Amino acid sequence: LQGEDDRVNRSLTPSGVPDPLDVYQFMWDRTRMIRKDFTLQNYTGYGKNDAAAVRCHERIARWHIMMEHQLAEIDDFVVKQSSQNITELGQALKSLNQYYDDPLRRHLADVDSPSHLHRHGVEMDHPAGPNPVDMGVESRPPTPAELATRVIGNPDSPNAGTCEAEMRSLYILLNLDNDGGLEVTKYAARMPRAVFDGPEVQFALQVNIARRDNDYVRFFRLLREEATYLQACIMFKYVETTRKAALKTMQKAYGASGLGYPVEELVELLCFESEGEAVRCVEHYGLKVVDGCVAWRSGEFKQPLHPKSGSALPCRPDKMVKTIEAKRGSASRLHVCRGGTGLPPDPEAEAKRRAKDELRRKEEAERARAEAEEKKARERAKAEELRKAEEARLAEATRARVEKEMQEREEREKLEVARRDNENRERERARLQAEERARSLREEQEKRAKEKEEEQE
Secondary structure (H helix, E strand, O other), rough: OOOOHHHHHHOOOOOOOOOOHHHHHHHHHHHHHHHHHHOOOOOOOOOOHHHHHHHHHHHHHHHHHHHHHOOOOOOHHHHHHHHHHHHHHHHHHHHHHHHOOOOOOHHOOOOOOOOEEEEEEHHOOOOOOOOOOOOOOOOOOOOOOHHHHHHOOOOOOOOOOOHHHHHHHHHHHHHHHHHHHHHHHHHOOOOOEEEEEEEHHHHHHHHHHHHHHOHOOOHHHHHHHHOOOHHHHHHHHHHHHOOOOEEEEHHHHHHHHHHOOOHHHHHHHOOOOOHHHHHHHHHHHHOOEEOEEEOOOOOOOOOOOOOOOOOOOOOOOOOOOHHHHHHHOOOOHHHHHHHOOOOOOOOOHHHHHHHHHHHHHHHHHHHHHHHHHHHOOOOOHHHHHHHHHHHHHHHHHHHHHHHHHHHHHHHHHHHHHHHHHHHHHHHHHHHHHHHHHHHHHHHHHHHHHHHHHHOOO
């Protein structure tokens, strides 16, 4: 009634394509109102529940997850919209948890089916109406092989009718750091056994273990080799902190030995998009790159701070096109939101990746062997130094003991000489005293004899 919305014209880029952030804000507003409408209609907790509400929330959750990575290269989204996007994603997944936890299993019932009381509509081949359908192919009906492997429309699946295992795994990945990891533990303990044992949830728990143990090698291997597109989009949330922890650990390990680490291998290990991004990340934390290798002793690992607020400055990762977006292939966003997994991997590219992985494993084994030999050489050198030090200590102790014995012998000789001198002096004194007494006696006798002679005269 008011004519054309001029916001469309204002948001168009020179190529005639709407600005991605404007499209995101438009979609965010609509999906948020859809969720609120479900809440107003009492689709919450023990209220209403059916497959249509579940499928709608599943698609909304997939869209928020996809946007979290696809818009990572837009600064305004990262600074202003990302936290809000995560909040809305968390609300959608919490609603799905309530639907899945329904003891009556009403989330499997399609209310549009006239026989919904006897047969769950989601167990039919077309649970969402005409194609495209969830987990199907957009341009054609699903083949029998595709139908056998999909969740919705497969009555033999333990959670037929929903993508419960996928959504619960995404919820785990979203909340890895909540309550120090306790939320994931409590959430997994309440999960149905059939869902818990599924590959999706088991993958999320492996990521949780890698995150908890600071096993950055395992984290990025899971991201690179095993994660689905949407799982990888959520794991992107932890890439910055995992890289930071990895560099800090590697600086302690390699810094002690003085060994450098090639930037080319660091790109593969931590899933950087390019060597330039790897160098920028290394230098962000106070380290340097010399001759294509990270010089771990070039500086102290530290987190730079904002000059005014004093808060830590993050090292935001680039959009991971080679690692994450490659998983989507040529699949459209609509296909992803409806549960599609992208195109199968290119056999040639897969062979190259495997050859590269094999070469990397051989190089790591060779490097580990060289490090082990160097460690043994250092241990032998250290043992030789300890042996020489012990010999020197024993020689010094022997010299000190001999010197002490010589000093004691000299002191004993001095004491013996002094004793003899004292004895000689005593004997001399006694002799003189005896001579003095004898002389005095002779004089006394002579005096008496003289006095007697005088008397006689």
